[in-house]
């Protein structure tokens with residue numbers, strides 16, 4: 260299994276499309292940081308609004324921690340696209356290239372090959388999210404320094420002490436990876452149907468958009484279904500900044516997301532095991 | 539030579555969207571055979587090979603390799619099998635060596651040894667391009683790499699789908715020699731498909747012909763091709779005169795007059811007498827060409843499709 264995974268990772272990271280995501284991250288994040296630097300503290304002031312008049316805020320709140328949240332907030336709609344670019348190519352790409360005929364005639368079960376591919380897909384997804392974390396926090400620390408955490412989400416103003424930063428952000432990014440794995444699994448499933456990666460990418464984005472619309476429209480007809488849509492729980496990482504942490508809602512969201520990933524993986528496995536390879 | 543059956547298909551059949559493309563196919567390949575699997579384009583050769591290598595599920599029947607049922611015991615059945623199906627495709631963005639590592643590690647469960655890869659690439663004449671990305675390879679080079687990849691894990695049975703497709707005459711000759719070498723020197727059983735009768739005739743010991751998914755004939759190449767030499771084409775002038783004479787001959791029966799001459803069915807022993815009679819009556823005999831009935835049959839088959 261280790262050998263299988265090694266070569267699946269090797270294939271994934273030897274492909275140029277794998278780096279599109281990293282490239283985007285490496286261009287967009289410095290750009291946003293540079294823009295924020297020019298803007299200065301105005302951004303935070305707008306966020307805090309009139310509250311500033313009522314509270315005495317000390318220290319530097321316009322720091323790496325704030326920046327990283329801003330970037331996460333604005334990127335988590337686009338990251339799924341970058342993920343499906345690679346995840347949607349995992350099976351379809353081999354079909355397009357005709358390389359299934361090279362690997363699936365060998366005495367290794369299709370299930371093992373599929374699982375290795377799935378693991379490689381999850382690892383890629385995690386590596387992309389971690390790249391965002393390292394870029395935004397690392398570059399943020401260099402350009403803006405550290406400080407207390409100004410929590411941007413939620414109705415009320417929350418400020419967390421600097422000492423909690425590492426733990427809170429580790430939790431936030433871990434949750435982000437967990438939710439992005441659903442996107443990866445979805446693209447992976449679509450990838451097993453076709454012989455071209457464009458289909459899986461478009462289908463994945465289509466499903467996400469439809470789910471997002473249903474998740475975010477507060478129409479009573481959709482109300483009963485909302486808790487079961489993965490898009491409702493995709494922003495679970497924001498809950499890492501609640502004070503106090505609400506572990507039960509985090510666990511519930513993770514449960515729904517995990518169930519999605521598992522179901523999608525099992526569906527892919529069922530399809531792939533008996534699929535006629537005609538490419 | 540032992541007659542252990544290494545590959546057997548039993549009532550194998552497959553449909554694509556309700557259209558039968560392989561029908562009740564019973565093949566037997568014995569150890570040490572170079573088995574030629576002959577058929578015109580679209581006959582169902584690749585479809586059969588896909589079923590043998592577990593890329594597609596048969597609609598009917600089953601495949602046994604080394605006595606193992608492919609469906610029930612896939613990994614055991616395929617453990618010492620390798621091959622190429624349809625055109626040779628690889629990870630174009632990786633080098634030949636990397637492609638060999640990926641393919642080989644699936645059989646060996648570890649990365650194949652560098653020396654072993656070098657030997658196989660050397661056998662097909664790709665040593666000096668081993669480190670280049672396959673994207674830069676010509677079709678013929680990919681075809682060779684396909685064979686190298688198949689040889690990597692010391693298989694006992696190699697299945698090659700039209701391995702000379704797209705090669706130049708020199709390359710075709712090299713592949714035929716390699717196949718011969720593998721079978722005679724290394725004792726590897728080779729199953730190879732082709733749409734060229736003369737290719738199969740040159741390398742194969744046993745053969746099967748399929749057309750439109752149906753098995754036409756199966757047996758030893760010698761028996762099928764050479765025992766049938768009682769039809770000859772007599773190239774003779776003037777043809778009209780010769781025709782009258784031949785029609786009168788008791789020992790010969792004229793089948794038809796063709797472009798190349800008069801097609802005659804005659805016992806081989808009687809050919810000298812026939813030639814003598816023709817010459818005596820003033821005809822000029824340019825050639826007496828023994829004809830393989832299978833060849834004519836195969837040609838008419840390819841002409842139809």
Ligand SMILES: Nc1ncnc2c1ncn2[C@@H]1O[C@H](COP(=O)(O)OP(=O)(O)OP(=O)(O)O)[C@@H](O)[C@H]1O
Pocket residue numbers: 537554555559577578579580581582583584585586733
């Ligand atoms: N993916 C597919 N979908 C539908 N029909 C197919 C498919 N692949 C092959 N066929 C049909 O199955 C039949 C057999 O095809 P196959 O590729 O097995 O022939 P072949 O003997 O290998 O021919 P060739 O010498 O051209 O390689 C053909 O009639 C072909 O049209």
Ligand SMILES: [Mg+2]
Pocket residue numbers: 583584585624699700
């Ligand atoms: Mg074919």
